[in-house]
Amino acid sequence: MSLLIVDRLRLVYDGPRGSTVAVQEATLAVGEGEAVGLVGESGSGKSSLARALLGLLPRNVGRIAGGTISIAGRDVTRLSRREWEKLRGQPMAMVFQDPLSSLNPVMRIGKQIGESVRRHDPGADLAKRIEELLGLVRLPAAVAGAYPHELSGGMRQRALLAIALGCRPAMLIADEPTTALDVTTQAEILALLRELRGKLGMALLLISHDLGVVADACDRVVIMYSGRTVEWGSTADTFVRPGHPYASALLAAGRVMRNEQGLFMTIEGEVGSGGGTGCPFAPRCPQVMPRCRSDMPPAFAAGGTGHEARCWLLEGKTA
Amino acid sequence: MLRFLLTRLLWAVPIVLVIAVLSFMLLHLVRGDPVTALIGDFPAPPEYVARIRAEFGLDEPIMTQLWRYLVNLAQGNLGFSFANRMPVLDLILSRARITLLLMVPALVAASVLGVIMGLAAAPRAGSATDATITGLSLLGHSVPIFWLAQLLVMAFAVQLQWMPASGMITLRDTPTGWQAVADFLWHLVMPMTCITIYYVAVVARVARAAVLEMLNRDFVLTAMAKGLTHRRVLWRHILPNALIPVVTVVGYSFGSSLTGAILTETVFAWPGLGSLFVSSIAMRDYPVLQGIFLFSATAVVVANILTDMVYWLVDPRLHRRRVRVVANA
Amino acid sequence: MRKVWRQLRAQPIGLVSIFIVLALALVGLMAPILAPGDPNELGQDVLQAPGPGHWLGTDDLGRDVLASLIHGIRVSLPVGILSAAAALLIGIAVGAIAGARGGWIDGAFMRLTEMFQVIPAFILAAVLSALSGPAEWQVIAVIAALSWPQPARVMRGEVIRLRQLDYVEAVRCLGISERRILLGEILPNALAPVLAVGAIIVGTAILLEASLAFLGLSNPDVVSWGRMLNAGQRYLFQAWWLSVFPGLTIVIAVLSFNLGGDALAAALDPTAKP
Numbered sequence: 064m065s066l067l068i069v070d071r072l073r074l075v076y077d078g079p080r081g082s083t084v085a086v087q088e089a090t091l092a093v094g095e096g097e098a099v100g101l102v103g104e105s106g107s108g109k110s111s112l113a114r115a116l117l118g119l120l121p122r123n124v125g126r127i128a129g130g131t132i133s134i135a136g137r138d139v140t141r142l143s144r145r146e147w148e149k150l151r152g153q154p155m156a157m158v159f160q161d162p163l164s165s166l167n168p169v170m171r172i173g174k175q176i177g178e179s180v181r182r183h184d185p186g187a188d189l190a191k192r193i194e195e196l197l198g199l200v201r202l203p204a205a206v207a208g209a210y211p212h213e214l215s216g217g218m219r220q221r222a223l224l225a226i227a228l229g230c231r232p233a234m235l236i237a238d239e240p241t242t243a244l245d246v247t248t249q250a251e252i253l254a255l256l257r258e259l260r261g262k263l264g265m266a267l268l269l270i271s272h273d274l275g276v277v278a279d280a281c282d283r284v285v286i287m288y289s290g291r292t293v294e295w296g297s298t299a300d301t302f303v304r305p306g307h308p309y310a311s312a313l314l315a316a317g318r319v320m321r322n323e324q325g326l327f328m329t330i331e332g333e334v335g336s337g338g339g340t341g342c343p344f345a346p347r348c349p350q351v352m353p354r355c356r357s358d359m360p361p362a363f364a365a366g367g368t369g370h371e372a373r374c375w376l377l378e379g380k381t382a
Numbered sequence: 383m384l385r386f387l388l389t390r391l392l393w394a395v396p397i398v399l400v401i402a403v404l405s406f407m408l409l410h411l412v413r414g415d416p417v418t419a420l421i422g423d424f425p426a427p428p429e430y431v432a433r434i435r436a437e438f439g440l441d442e443p444i445m446t447q448l449w450r451y452l453v454n455l456a457q458g459n460l461g462f463s464f465a466n467r468m469p470v471l472d473l474i475l476s477r478a479r480i481t482l483l484l485m486v487p488a489l490v491a492a493s494v495l496g497v498i499m500g501l502a503a504a505p506r507a508g509s510a511t512d513a514t515i516t517g518l519s520l521l522g523h524s525v526p527i528f529w530l531a532q533l534l535v536m537a538f539a540v541q542l543q544w545m546p547a548s549g550m551i552t553l554r555d556t557p558t559g560w561q562a563v564a565d566f567l568w569h570l571v572m573p574m575t576c577i578t579i580y581y582v583a584v585v586a587r588v589a590r591a592a593v594l595e596m597l598n599r600d601f602v603l604t605a606m607a608k609g610l611t612h613r614r615v616l617w618r619h620i621l622p623n624a625l626i627p628v629v630t631v632v633g634y635s636f637g638s639s640l641t642g643a644i645l646t647e648t649v650f651a652w653p654g655l656g657s658l659f660v661s662s663i664a665m666r667d668y669p670v671l672q673g674i675f676l677f678s679a680t681a682v683v684v685a686n687i688l689t690d691m692v693y694w695l696v697d698p699r700l701h702r703r704r705v706r707v708v709a710n711a
Numbered sequence: 712m713r714k715v716w717r718q719l720r721a722q723p724i725g726l727v728s729i730f731i732v733l734a735l736a737l738v739g740l741m742a743p744i745l746a747p748g749d750p751n752e753l754g755q756d757v758l759q760a761p762g763p764g765h766w767l768g769t770d771d772l773g774r775d776v777l778a779s780l781i782h783g784i785r786v787s788l789p790v791g792i793l794s795a796a797a798a799l800l801i802g803i804a805v806g807a808i809a810g811a812r813g814g815w816i817d818g819a820f821m822r823l824t825e826m827f828q829v830i831p832a833f834i835l836a837a838v839l840s841a842l843s844g845p846a847e848w849q850v851i852a853v854i855a856a857l858s859w860p861q862p863a864r865v866m867r868g869e870v871i872r873l874r875q876l877d878y879v880e881a882v883r884c885l886g887i888s889e890r891r892i893l894l895g896e897i898l899p900n901a902l903a904p905v906l907a908v909g910a911i912i913v914g915t916a917i918l919l920e921a922s923l924a925f926l927g928l929s930n931p932d933v934v935s936w937g938r939m940l941n942a943g944q945r946y947l948f949q950a951w952w953l954s955v956f957p958g959l960t961i962v963i964a965v966l967s968f969n970l971g972g973d974a975l976a977a978a979l980d981p982t983a984k985p
Binding site for chain 3: 393396397400401404408409520521524525526528529532533535536637638640641644645648649659660662663668671672674675678679682683686
């Protein structure tokens with residue numbers, strides 16, 4: 064059963080000088096127990112997408128301008144603020160990027176975790192449950208009495224996880240959970256996530272610009288570029304045989320490979336502002352065709368079950 | 383905590399010293415015979431004048447006089463007020479109490495109202511509500527406080543005749559018991575409103591800015607992602623964080639609020655420091671003026687230290703600086 | 712320059728405020744023409760309510776309120792502007808040095824500003840005026856002496872911030888001396904917020920001067936807004952116009968400086984989008 068279905072979502076920010084389209088068209092799904100990664104660079108719209116999934120777009124500024132979001136079969140695209148308050152946390156909880164600024168600096172960790180528990184687990188023994196949750200994320204019980212600034216970055220991230228887990232979520236959305244951490248701590252957090260998924264059967268939507276992190280933690284991956292989901296499939300299929308030139312370029316750049324001239328492979332140009340009718344990657348694509356500039360390609364099969372990419376190059380090819 | 387307090391107190395000493403010296407220098411600006419400075423225009427018996435001369439060493443070099451002055455200060459001797467027939471220190475302290483009776487409720491009311499206004503304005507930033515609140519704040523603080531007092535008197539005492547125009551208690555048929563309390567409160571309303579309006583402006587501005595900043599912080603997102611109601615997020619997460627700058631601003635504006643109280647008192651004939659100040663000017667009671675300067679500057683220093691302490695207590699980031707290395711399991 | 716103008720136009724309130732300030736200054740300069748005659752001259756119509764002939768009424772000595780207000784500009788505005796200018800000069804210099812040198816100079820700076828900011832300006836000015844007679848330069852000196860920490864702090868903050876920026880580093884690498892960097896690159900960019908503080912000081916100065924005059928601590932031979940409020944206090948129950956109009960004028964002046972200063976600072980902000 065799909066916990067989360069996003070169908071052709073379009074997100075717009077309204078500013079004093081006009082509107083910007085943050086997400087042009089995004090489609091993805093996360094099933095029970097699945098781990099899906101959402102990959103994209105800055106400006107791809109992935110963070111906006113994440114916030115929209117819990118109705119957390121800045122109130123008078125961001126809005127859903129098209130498409131739908133369904134959580135556990137329920138259409139949540141046009142929920143009111145009060146209805147969102149009832150829905151958040153369960154079945155989906157979220158963990159944000161910067162652990163220091165994501166925690167209330169003047170409230171003890173235990174109390175912040177306690178808030179989740181009291182909200183979603185009303186009958187539970189508070190102290191015991193907090194201890195339990197801290198144990199789950201491998202933090203000593205003493206952390207409950209500490210303030211965020213007293214903990215290290217990795218510990219704060221774990222505390223954030225504990226807060227999210229207090230909601231007993233069926234699915235966890237993690238927005239760049241490892242970006243603010245050093246490499247060793249990153250590995251620890253990823254291991255912890257894996258462990259939690261195993262123990263709790265929790266689904267995961269992991270958002271990151273780091274391919275390595277996604278490859279490590281996720282079964283499936285969705286790649287976003289300039290506000291559009293452009294390729295998706297199992298991690299294995301997509302990373303070994305990417306269908307979209309952007310995905311190939313990302314992987315190549317990520318592997319720090321050199322090309323024939325001995326230069327590092329980079330992706331020329333910058334992310335555009337979206338809009339326009341053609342493929343947004345056309346200005347930077349090494350294999351661009353005239354058609355790409357005028358028509359946005361639909362999804363084509365790219366080899367492997369459930370592996371598709373929106374690229375004209377794949378037209379007519381069979382897996 | 384103790385170390386913090388000690389450091390602050392240590393720093394306060396040179397500041398108070400400078401204030402004392404400044405205060406001493408003030409008296410020497412009075413034209414004419416320095417005795418006039420100490421006694422004022424009152425016809426004093428020659429023996430008293432001679433005594434003053436000796437006590438204050440008026441014929442001695444300046445540095446000696448300064449030393450005597452400081453020594454006197456340390457002993458709590460600020461001089462004598464001929465006009466009021468009291469030692470200056472006692473006089474100031476008794477009047478200060480009355481001024482505080484006016485100031486403290488006003489500041490408390492201003493803080494509460496200001497925070498409410500800030501809480502109302504910030505989430506609606508850019509809207510008409512916000513513009514109104516911001517506009518009123520700016521207006522409230524661009525107005526001369528004594529003019530505001532005059533307007534209040536004209537509106538409520540003259541036109542509508544609801545409130546007494548002056549004084550702290552009704553002098554004719556002075557009431558007693560509960561009625562005395564009610565009478566006092568009735569007299570308190572207008573001057574207190576005046577001061578409150580003036581300071582709501584300051585607090586509202588700071589509160590609005592603080593809440594606005596908090597609204598953009600990630601921890602608010604975390605709180606909301608937990609499924610907490612908007613109200614809970616506001617009261618339990620945003621407010622405690624936003625109050626920190628508000629508390630510090632209110633504390634540090636104690637000095638200006640003292641000035642405001644003094645000016646307000648003159649319009650309402652409220653018998654506190656302000657009225658004493660004005661009457662002493664008229665009667666050329668210079669030691670009192672000097673004393674009031676000394677007192678108010680010192681009061682500001684004390685208020686600053688208290689504010690620092692409150693800030694230190696309220697923000698956990700300050701007093702738990704040792705990062706406890708809690709071991710990883 | 713053009714960009715500054717365009718920025719200003721985007722803030723109508725600020726623009727109006729700046730115009731009001733300029734208009735006040737102009738009216739003040741032209742006072743002898745606009746309100747001829749000695750404003751202190753005692754007139755016939757005593758305590759007249761506003762009406763034709765005396766649009767804003769007259770006071771207890773027959774003086775026309777409107778004329779007095781116009782002449783009052785010549786007291787309030789110069790005091791306000793000169794105080795702020797002096798405070799700015801001192802503040803910018805001290806703040807720049809503290810921000811540029813850092814170390815113990817900076818520490819001493821912070822202590823020093825604390826010392827100055829503790830003294831209540833009005834009380835000091837009032838006591839001074841009471842003890843040695845009212846004098847305008849005294850008021851200006853007191854305000855400047857007690858207000859310079861404000862622009863100094865802002866300046867120091869800006870200098871510290873700007874020194875670390877990459878482009879300043881780049882200029883430094885070209886071998887240009889630290890002093891020229893300070894004067895050429897940092898100062899122009901730090902001016903905007905400092906100016907806003909300056910405008911606030913003008914407002915504070917005007918209010919302070921008015922407060923002094925209200926208590927009778929200003930030169931009685933000079934017509935000023937505060938003095939008029941002092942008279943108004945005596946006739947609170949009879950002649951509302953003696954209090955309302957001078958007060959209103961003060962509010963307009965102070966507000967205009969505040970809002971105008973904010974607008975100017977925002978317009979001069981080099982990081983604002985065109």
